[in-house]
Amino acid sequence: MPRHTGLNAALLILATLWLSACSRHGIYETAIGLERSSAGLQVNTVQVDDLQIAYLANKEQADGDTIVMVHGFGATKDNWTRLARELTDDFNVYAIDLPGHGDSSKPMDLGYSLAQQTDHLARILDALALTEYHMMGNSMGGAITALYAAKYPNRVKSVVLFNPAGIMDYESELVGLVMAGDNPLIPSKPGDLERLIDFALEEKPFMPWPVLGVLEEKKIANREINEVIFEAIRDIGFLTEFRNRVQNIEAPTLVVWGKEDRIINYRxxxxxxxxxxxxxxxxxxxxxxxxxxxxxxxxxxxxxxxxHPPE
Incomplete structure (x- = not known):
């Protein structure tokens, strides 16, 4: 069945559940499951030392290369399902929940600087027995992807950085808000998730209110760990070192930036x-x-x- 047909069926099932007055959490779990399924993905876990790491991977192996996808701050593996839907017919996708995020372990004292998270990612990919792959990352995940590609050039075939963090030569609207003590990236009360979505996205995907409500509850519940991670990645002293490290990237690299980005200036x-x-x-x-x-x-x-550039 074509992917778009599967998605239409998923929306129909979701509408039926909604009308039948299922619990919000039931609707949320069904909607997330259908979104993953329509992308050809399923949830898996892997043990990495004391950490349990959740990730999405192809339900059926494709006859193609592997892609590792690394989400941004406060985000999860499910940020990649819409893109994965376009790719899983031809590529084997691994979308990771980094430690401290999503359904992975969230120890407060693990260490969440960009360099430390790069090391965590390396251990995760080793545990998954992945040896050669394309990589893509968004925001904080873009910075981690860049550091990883620079450190392990023999493993990375290509790099896509979507609005990556790590370089702040040009300030954004977010900087002024954070300096004023108002961080829209860390929801703490009802209404904050809708504000975050409006702030972060220019083209917003449809999200039924039961799904939005449960997702907001999850974000608010993760406030404490998100504050720890945000402080760790704000290390201004690391920025010069970051520049030096990313210059070691050897793989073909594409930097993709949304021009209306309010979080990190596209320039x-x-x-x-x-x-x-x-x-x-x-x-x-x-x-x-x-x-x-x-x-x-x-x-x-x-x-x-x-x-796969044209010859």
């Missing part, structure tokens, strides 16, 4: 691309902080061109 993309020898920049008009959510078809096309 930082020019700096990123200039630091990486084999990189180019693609700026998307009318797109915000998460092109893989807002423009999954265009994002997939750009990745395919990078992974």
């Amino acid at each position: 930082n993309g020019e700096v990123f691309a200039s630091l990486i020898a084999n990189a180019r920049l693609e700026v998307m008009d009318e797109i915000g902080h998460a092109p893989m959510i807002e423009a999954p078809d265009r994002s997939a096309d750009l990745f395919r061109q990078l992974a």
Whole structure:
């Protein structure tokens, strides 16, 4: 059954559940499950030392390369399902819940600097026995992806950085808010998730209110660990070292940036691309902080061109 037909069926089932007055949590779990299924993905876990790591991977193996997807701050593996839907027929996708996020373990004292999270990711990929892959990351996950690609050049075939963190030559609207003590990236009360979505995304996907409500509850419950992680990745002293490290990336690299990004100014993309020898920049008009959510078809096309350039 074509993926779009499966998605239409999923929406019909969701509407039926909604009308039959199922619990909000039941609707949420069904909706998330259908979204994953329509993308050809299923949930798995792997034990990494004392950490249980959740991830999404193909239900059926594809006859193609592997792609590792790394989400951003406060996000989860499910941020990749819309893009994965465009790719799982031809590629084997692994979308990871980083420690402290999603359904993975959330120890408060693990260490969540960008460098430490890069090391955590390396241990996760080793535990999954992955040896060679394309990589893509968004925001904080983009910075982690860049550091990983620089540290393990023999493992990474290509790199896509969606609105990556790590370089802040040009300030954004977020900087002023955080300096004033108002961080829209960390929901703490009802209404904050809707504010976050409006702030982060220019092209917002449809999300039924029961799903939005349960997701907000989960975000608020994770407030404490998110505050720990946010402080860890704000290490201003690491920024110069970050620049030096990403210059070691050898793989073909595409930096994709939504021009309407309020979280990280899109003009930082020019700096990123200039630091990486084999990189180019693609700026998307009318797109915000998460092109893989807002423009999954265009994002997939750009990745395919990078992974398999015409001869």
